[in-house]
Amino acid sequence: MQKEDLAFFQKWFSDYITDFYSSDPFVRENIELKAEHTKKVCENILLLAKAEKLGENESLLAETVALFHDLGRFEQFLKYKTFKDSESENHAVLGVKILKKAGILSHLVPEESDIILKAVEYHNLMEIPEATSNFPELLFYSRLIRDADKLDILRIICEDYEEEDKCPNPALELYLPDTPEYSKAVIEDIMNNRMAKIKDVKNRNDVKLLRLTWVFDINFPETFSLLKETRYLEIIMSSLPKTEEIRKVIRHLEAYLEKQLLKKQSC
Ligand SMILES: [Fe+2]
The missing domain is CATH 1.10.3210 (Hypothetical protein af1432)
Known part of the structure; x- marks a missing residue:
């Protein structure tokens, strides 16, 4: 070409x-x-x-x-x-x-x-x-x-969260309700290092969790570096409900990401 x-x-x-x-x-x-x-x-x-x-x-x-x-x-x-x-x-x-x-x-x-x-x-x-x-x-x-x-879908979502004065774009949240609960099936997928399934996504918290599970489908070491640099995942994590279960999920994701970055350094 x-x-x-x-x-x-x-x-x-x-x-x-x-x-x-x-x-x-x-x-x-x-x-x-x-x-x-x-x-x-x-x-x-x-x-x-x-x-x-x-x-x-x-x-x-x-x-x-x-x-x-x-x-x-x-x-x-x-x-x-x-x-x-x-x-x-x-x-x-x-x-x-x-x-x-x-x-x-x-x-x-x-x-x-x-x-x-x-x-x-x-x-x-x-x-x-x-x-x-x-x-x-x-x-x-x-x-x-x-x-x-x-990488870029995460940017769009984070920018939407950070623009507090602006109404969130409903298309980005898949037109789902902003209710306080979250799907157990999505949590289970995260704890087993699996991508979440769209059928289990019922509200905006589930959308955020689903997007966090994309880390299990990242293919290149540079993508992990860019994710760390841009802090997109951190921004999404900090917008989730502050429950013990969510804290556990975040610790699990952070440990996974840390492991992937260490793998890159050892290459
Ligand atoms: Fe697409």
């Missing part, structure tokens, strides 16, 4: 999303949020690419995956006014359909366009499909985008 290819994709993306800017402030806010998210995920993936010492071509491919990973979000929000895939459609699959229909990847070599399409498709799955382990390159880029994406 060449620099010119990425420049062409960036121009195409920027023209594509222009059509989605609506005069409705609610739609506009969320379209802007996804445009900014895409930009930040591109930056994140380049940080990870650098830490992984990728060459120029590999970095261009990684940035293209990041550029298109949430392409489906724009049509999804305009059509359904929600980012909830369960109440609309799978935005990753939608993004792949849009890319195929536009035909813009056709001048890349098939290996590259396949990686882009599959990595986009897999970015929001609970797990990368098992069979991907037979395709090390695809597995690598799928892992890269999942880490870069998670």
